[in-house]
Each structure stands twice: as structure tokens, then as C-alpha cells.
Amino acid sequence: MRYKLGFCTSAVCSALYFTSISAFADINFNGFARIAAGTTLESNEAVMGYKDSLDFKNESLFALQASANLDDGLSATAQFMSRGRDDFEVDVEWAYLSYELTDSTRINAGRLRLPFFRYSDFLDVGYAYTWVRPPQAVYDLPYSSYDGLSILHSTTLGDFDIEVQGTLGTASEEIEVEGTPANTELDDLYGLNLSATYDWLYLRAVYMIGQASFDISNPQLNQLLQALMLTGNSNAAEQIKVDSDSSSFAGIGFGVDKSDWIFQGEITQTKVDDSFIADRYRSYVSLAHRFDVLTPYITYQKIDDKANPTGYNLAVESGVLPADVLAGIKTFLQSQEQDAEGEYYSIGTRYDFHPSASFKADLTIWNGEYTQDAQVISFAVDMVF
Amino acid sequence: MSKIFKVFLLISVFICSQSFAEIAVVVHPSNTAEISADDIERIFLGKKKTFSSGETAVPINLNESNSTRDGFNEKALNKSSSQLKAYWSKLVFTGKGTPPKEVDSAQEVIKLVSSNPNMIGYVDSSNIDSSVKVITKFE
Numbered sequence A: 001m002r003y004k005l006g007f008c009t010s011a012v013c014s015a016l017y018f019t020s021i022s023a024f025a026d027i028n029f030n031g032f033a034r035i036a037a038g039t040t041l042e043s044n045e046a047v048m049g050y051k052d053s054l055d056f057k058n059e060s061l062f063a064l065q066a067s068a069n070l071d072d073g074l075s076a077t078a079q080f081m082s083r084g085r086d087d088f089e090v091d092v093e094w095a096y097l098s099y100e101l102t103d104s105t106r107i108n109a110g111r112l113r114l115p116f117f118r119y120s121d122f123l124d125v126g127y128a129y130t131w132v133r134p135p136q137a138v139y140d141l142p143y144s145s146y147d148g149l150s151i152l153h154s155t156t157l158g159d160f161d162i163e164v165q166g167t168l169g170t171a172s173e174e175i176e177v178e179g180t181p182a183n184t185e186l187d188d189l190y191g192l193n194l195s196a197t198y199d200w201l202y203l204r205a206v207y208m209i210g211q212a213s214f215d216i217s218n219p220q221l222n223q224l225l226q227a228l229m230l231t232g233n234s235n236a237a238e239q240i241k242v243d244s245d246s247s248s249f250a251g252i253g254f255g256v257d258k259s260d261w262i263f264q265g266e267i268t269q270t271k272v273d274d275s276f277i278a279d280r281y282r283s284y285v286s287l288a289h290r291f292d293v294l295t296p297y298i299t300y301q302k303i304d305d306k307a308n309p310t311g312y313n314l315a316v317e318s319g320v321l322p323a324d325v326l327a328g329i330k331t332f333l334q335s336q337e338q339d340a341e342g343e344y345y346s347i348g349t350r351y352d353f354h355p356s357a358s359f360k361a362d363l364t365i366w367n368g369e370y371t372q373d374a375q376v377i378s379f380a381v382d383m384v385f
Numbered sequence B: 001m002s003k004i005f006k007v008f009l010l011i012s013v014f015i016c017s018q019s020f021a022e023i024a025v026v027v028h029p030s031n032t033a034e035i036s037a038d039d040i041e042r043i044f045l046g047k048k049k050t051f052s053s054g055e056t057a058v059p060i061n062l063n064e065s066n067s068t069r070d071g072f073n074e075k076a077l078n079k080s081s082s083q084l085k086a087y088w089s090k091l092v093f094t095g096k097g098t099p100p101k102e103v104d105s106a107q108e109v110i111k112l113v114s115s116n117p118n119m120i121g122y123v124d125s126s127n128i129d130s131s132v133k134v135i136t137k138f139e
Helices: A010-015 A219-230 A234-240 A310-318 A323-338 B002-019 B037-044 B067-075 B081-092 B106-115
Strands: A026-040 A061-069 A074-083 A089-102 A105-113 A145-157 A160-177 A180-198 A201-216 A245-258 A261-272 A280-289 A294-303 A342-354 A357-368 A374-384 B023-027 B058-062 B101-103 B119-124 B133-138
Touching (some): A145 A180, A201 A261, A310 A323, B023 B067, B023 B106, B037 B058, B037 B133, B058 B106, B067 B081, B067 B119, B067 B133, B101 B106
Parallel strands (some): B058 B101, B058 B119
Antiparallel strands (some): A026 A061, A026 A374, A061 A074, A074 A089, A105 A145, A145 A160, A180 A201, A201 A245, A245 A261, A261 A280, A280 A294, A294 A342, A342 A357, A357 A374, B023 B119
16 A cells, blocks of 8 residues: 655656655655446436436546655645546645644644544545445535644543544635535634544544635526615525525534444534525435455435525515515525435445455435435445555 | 365365464564553554553554465454555545554564564564564464
């Protein structure tokens, strides 16, 4: 898995210039890659980025990590990732300096992963988990990286290994809102997460807060907001806009890995107060069994979001808005809940066919409460090197 | 006849692989720390960084092509090679840890361990000499 190379590619070299200044830096290269292909089983189905024709790009990726060990507990790491989804354009998802304050405390500064979920840190390292992908109902938050600090402390409590991580920073991401791109930001991000591991048992809890702001270019939504402002309903507009709104994320997780049985789950809740964004309640449980090189699994995921009707209620109370505008607001707010609501059922297997690579196959059935059902079959080869 | 030959071959391979499978965990002769099987596991998984004496513990691994390593992974770390690889990839790609330094041969392990009181390694027990201290053996 670890290679020390005497050369590096020009792209990596220039990006790592700051680390290569030191003639004594010990640079390690690691990498991982995934080639995945998938398709929905019936025509006109679209779910999880797959449509009804075989797609090799959606979940394929290639990543190279360079880390320079500068001694005395100081190191610099950068991870370059090329995703099929982005036409294999190279992006930096991790780039940080790490300093070991003590044997058990480490501080990282730079671009880091947001530790929302159990598998957040190695979301893209498919080799590290059993599934083709971490359960998407829970894991589909648009933010995966942030810029800031993280302090990681590990200790033991009785027979438990405890890890405490504090995070602080900002995140930004361009996401899609009602089919149009929106520049979004999470500011004043503070978070604490705690994990406890005892031999076969894993427990985790996380809480994060931040201020969310969305700059949305969707013309219909902007028209709607303007109509509210012009009719003296700025209160209602404020309840719909995402403008420095307090947001919170809470999650708990568990895992049992005993006698080759792996049972695990996570429950998360995401809220952006005073905005059109529905409160998100997401969860999954998954069971797998290791038969030597083969690890079949089943997973159940549930999305049970709740629309935020405050903006609509205020608009109705004002009594000055035409019925069609009110209906527009209602539909828009409701769709935030209804477009997501549903369940996923997955069955699949991991097959360790090579010491550094595994093959995975997965069938996921989407059962939408308000949206069309769909079935996706996908295959992946995950490698680490 | 050829069937009997194959069976014989299988049995002899089995016996051979058994007789060479004793793995010795070694430290510097001056290292007097109490090191349990659990400590060995934790040190090689990067969860424990010191010996009971308070001295820093530096594990030395054999590289992947060395068959002693597979035996050590299974017996001392209770993990298959791919489970262990998955374990380290979780840490390596997240800045939470680095796997032990790797060397190519048992001779190199002996050489390093015999010259550094902080190091702990493992070798096929046929390689042991008086320059290192054996703390435990896995069969």
C-alpha cells in the first residue's frame, strides 16, 4: 500500500512544492481508485446519478495522496482526486498540515473532511468498506470537505478506545436547487464528534452547527420571493430564503463486528432554521457476513423529511397574496419533503479477489413515497495502492 | 496413481507450511517491558505508541510479499490481510495514522531490533539469534 517514489509528476510536484523544499522530507505516495458501472433496470428511471443506460463515469474515481513527513510530528498531506462525474477533472479534497501535539493529540489545519458520518473520512476509499457506496439516504449531504482546523484526541476509558474530534471552519459548495445551480456557504462551523470502540463494538455521536447561506439563481423562486417582498411579506420571504440561517447536524451511529457478522447503522438529523429547506431525518441499518473472501450484505435506508411550512403560513396570514402565488409557495415547500421521501433496499456483495482490490456488486431498489420507484444495479472494483 | 501422488503432494505442502509457521515477536535484549499479546496487537495497529516502561514503541513490519506477515496478521492481529489493508486505508487516507515501517527480510528486522531498544518486530522463529529477545511465539 505504501510506495516511496523517487520522482513525481509535474502536477503533483508543483502542488507539493512547499513540502519538497526540505531536502530531508520523506514523501510517501498512496492512492486509491474505483471503476464503477451502473444502470437503472427500466427505461426512464433515474436515481443516484444513474439512468437507463450503462454509465461508467458516475461513481468512478482516481486519487493520489502525497504526504511529507517533516519529523517531530509535523507532516503535510494533499489528496488529489479525479472523479468521473466531473469529467475526471483533478480536484484537491484534502490538503492539510498535521502536527502531533502529543502521542494522543493531533491538530490538522487546511482542507479537511467534514466528519458528519462514520464513513465521512474515507467516503471515497471504497476498499475500506463493504458496500459499493455508503448508504446514500444518509450520506447525500452536499458538503464533504471544509477549510479550517480539526483537533483529534484519542484515549482509553476502561476497555474502550475513545476518539474525540473538534472541528472549526467554513465550507462552500455549488449545489443544485430546483434544477439551477446555487453557490452555498456554511460559515462559523463548529462540531464535536465522539467515537468509542471496544473490540467488536463501535459507537459514535456527532453534533455540528453553522450558518448557512444560499445564493440561488432559480428564476421562479426569485420571482416568488420578490412577490412576497413587494406585498410587504418580507417576514415570509425571510422564512424561505437561506441567508445566514442557523443550521445544525446531529447523528448517532453504531457498529457490531462479531464472529464475522457485521451489523451497523446511523441516524441523522439536519436542520436549517427559517428556510425553505426541509428538516432531514435519515437513517439506515445494514447487515453483512464475512465468508472468507466474500462479504454479502443487505441494507435498509429511510428518508423521513419534514417540510418547513412557516413561510407559507405567514404568507397566508397576511391575506394579501393571490391564490396562485400561495399555491406556488406551498408546492415549492412541500416538494422539499416529497421529492426526497422514501426508502432504499439494497442487496449486494463484496469479493476480495486480490490482496489490494475488491469487486462489488449491488442491487438497490428505490421506493419513493411521492416519486417514481427505481432499481439500480451497479458494479465496482475498488483498489488501494 | 496420479491421484495418490496429488494427495501426497497436498499433504506434504500442508505439513511443510505447518512446520515453518512459528512466528517469534522480538525486541531489543535490554527491553524489560511487560508486553502482552494484546499490547502486540495494539502496537502493530497503531493504537498504542509506548511500552509499559513508557518508552516509545516502534513496530517493524515485514513487507507484503513475505509469508510470515500473513501468519502474523492472522495470529497476532486477528485480521485477514484484506481486513488489515482496509483498516490501514481508513487511517492513511484520513491523516489519522501511518502503518508500521516495512522491511524486506527477517534479517533486516533482526538487525533493526537488535540495534534499537524502541523497536519491536516479528520473524519466522528459524531466524532468531542472540542479538534479540523473544517475548512471545505464535504457532
